[in-house]
Amino acid sequence: MKLKKLMHDFLQDYLDENKIEFSEWGVNVNNQEGFGDYSSNIALKLAKILKKAPIEIAENIAIHPNASESVFTLSASQPGFVNFHISNDYYLKILKQIINESENFGKKKKLNKSANVEFVSSNPTGPLTVGHGRQAILGDMVSNILTWNGYNVTREYYYNDAGKQMRVLAESCYAKYAKQVGRDVEMPENGYVGTYLDEIAEKIVNEHGKDLESDNPIFRDFTEKEIFANIENTLENLGIKFDVFTKEGTFYKNGAIDNVLKILKEKNLSYEKDGAVWFKTSSLNKEEDKVLVKSSGEPTYRLPDIAYHADKVDRGFDLIVDIFGADHIDTYPDVILGLKCMDKKTEHIKVVIHQFVTIKKGGEIVKMSTRKANFITLDELKDELSSDIIRYFFIMRGANSHLDFDLDLAKDESEKNPVYYLQYANARISNLLKRYDKEISTDSKIDYSLLKEKDEIALVKLLSEFPVKMEDVLHSLEPRKIATYLEEVAAAYHKFYGNHKVINSQNTHLSSARKKLCEATKIILTNGLSILGISAPERM
RNA sequence: GCCCCGGUAGCUCAGCUGGAUAGAGCAACGGAUUUCUAAUCCGUAGGUCACAGGUUCGAAUCCUGUCCGGGGUACCA
The missing domain is CATH 3.40.50.620 (HUPs)
Incomplete structure (x- = not known):
């Protein structure tokens, strides 16, 4: 969320600087490779107003002074997207944050x-x-x-x-x-x-x-x-x-029903016909009136x-x-x-x-x-x-x-139910962590910057999106979206796991950093599954 | 008739506040196991995003119409 704000601030700064008043633009996550992590359509939208080619505007924005250089760099691409390339550093900071906040990561404070x-x-x-x-x-x-x-x-x-x-x-x-x-x-x-x-x-x-x-x-x-x-x-x-x-x-018993009838009657929104009481919904832009109390006397x-x-x-x-x-x-x-x-x-x-x-x-x-x-x-x-x-x-x-x-x-x-796919990822991690503790010791100070493989960064990027996903879900109230997200996380983990070895006594520094990545993944999986009320078994 | 959902790969479905080359699982085929759990991974193949228009720089996504499927249209709840 902080990231989104930084990107928005950057674009807004460009607009302010050039005295353009315009708000019909957005920043989206990029799922395809080669165009940065996020991109904005702002230049495409501005083209009409500025009467300039979108790619020209995008290139112009890409060289605009960037106050958040440590977080992202910029590029422009056809037909006129502004691309944000997020630094590994930023993602690794989030990784640290996940570890620190653990079961509270992405969770909102009590709102009262x-x-x-x-x-x-x-x-x-x-x-x-x-x-x-x-x-x-x-x-x-x-x-x-x-x-x-x-x-x-x-x-x-x-x-x-x-x-x-x-x-x-x-x-x-x-x-x-x-x-x-x-x-x-x-x-x-x-x-x-x-x-x-x-x-x-x-x-x-x-x-x-x-x-x-x-x-x-x-x-x-x-x-x-x-x-x-x-x-x-x-x-x-x-x-x-x-x-x-x-x-x-x-x-x-407590008279609430009589009270409803009384109020509607007072407001002239109900009437009696054929021994029944009708709600005059037709006067409220409805096609027809509806019965409130049947002629039998039952509501x-x-x-x-x-x-x-x-x-x-x-x-x-x-x-x-x-x-x-x-x-x-x-x-x-x-x-x-x-x-x-x-x-x-x-x-x-x-x-x-x-x-x-x-x-x-x-x-x-x-x-x-x-x-x-x-x-x-x-x-x-x-x-x-x-x-x-x-x-x-x-x-x-x-x-x-x-x-x-x-x-x-x-x-x-x-056996093939996707829920096992999620649970298996969690069980795999649990088992790995257990073995890790037996076989090698963790560095007292973790060098997160050792994580730079594509699979590693892709996984951290996904993990970092968890809070945003949870906020989206608050609006859609659609649990399915959490499940979809967790499936992506599990897939990214399985991929990382298949391509890179975590426990390696020859390189304990890298091992320690990767162990943290595993822990963070486990945190996200556990948090997500807990919202779905689905267990996260340690072994399967 | 009217209202609400849906139509995306052979099957089950993601993607839908418009964005770049439409994704996953299952099924099919071919690989990976002396190596941290192979309930995994990698690869091949598979598409007229129901159809027709429209809006737009850009449409699976928005609008209109048509077709097909499900549900609702009670003095039932």
Whole structure:
């Protein structure tokens, strides 16, 4: 980051010196060889304004007095790029810094800012599915990213303990119970038929006897408790823990829902029609109005969601992140709109949408529905795959892309999973460091300047980009980008490792410097993996 | 119909705030192990970045249209 500033300052100085007011330019990392480490398009952009050939301007900039000569030198290249060649010295300083700051390298200091991340939020009507898994992993990693960047993060799970779904669940459970005690009761329409309910019904028989009537609250409360315990357990197996669980019912009891209705009515943004209460979204640039309270008197999900979000806003977080599945794309704007109508702040609410997961089994796509019980649960997945692999699998694609989770492939090819590539790099280093200590001693003063091989410098350059990557990720909230970066780091390390020997008793000075490079790589890998919640084993 | 995602190598995908020669893994083929963990590395081969226009000095990236695939369009959540 400091580097970027130096480069910007240099270019800005050129502009100031020549009295040019212009800001439509940038500096980019160069991945291709031969054009320096970074380059700017400033000359290309200036060409039109100055009415000069871009290459001429670039050459002019390249000979502009450079106050940061120890950090970079300049060159110009066709068709008019200004190239920055960073000195090895600069990179080696960063290397030293990585070693010194270790697990804090690239980490932001505590900001005294708070963030709330809401995710999973699956209603306790059944075990979590693989689809929920994507959201769980994504939410957990987003939380880690925010923590890493200095936020004090609250992980929140919001669920509906009060609506129609839970009623149907209770009825379904009763139907299962009735069957077990020999009563003839039909499964309700759209009931839940999963075998997990049979097990719960059996437990009810064992613990509460066979004489319960259909209206006994046990069928709802016991079932909810059982399922929820199962959900928490599933999440914990993946290393995910929530700080706060919020029940929808709370907002009925404390009057928040009535309050939303009251405010909207006062503002003339709601009305009654056909026995239902409507949100006049058409007057707010929406195509049609939406129902808030059904004619049956039950609110739609929209209303409690608005009350819930208003509550989150009132709790004063500096940042609110909602992780939603693609099915919420159309609905969250209504909630935001509701908040605006209540004069609540909404600019600090970020929504991360992820596309769905489809499961491939035996080469075929499995359509999943909790009601129909043909889903694959997260637990089942966990039985076959490690938490590390599951975590990595779910972020192998960007959140905004569909994810085909090929179960057979995940099992068969677990040896080839890219997560092993990262972990192996770390294990290799760990082993090397152990051997190093046995075989030779480290110099008391390290001469970093001995590192000048191409592979060495390329690796350090990559390592030095870690803080910038982490800052990028704070904006995109896309864990996939960390994984991509770490894969690059691992590749650069494996390459270095293959071409250069670290332990060499004939040249302990060079060995000592290379050892430090290994240590720094390990630090970056460990830090990155910790954000992803993936282990960094010492041996494999 | 309308809305949201996606279409890049045989397969799975990176790259997308416009930048120089479009990358990786798998699969195929050929190499590297008396040497710090070969779960690795090196090399060969593989491309009309869906298609057509447009903007630009410059487009996989931005805009428009078309085609194909997925999802959403409830007084379900």
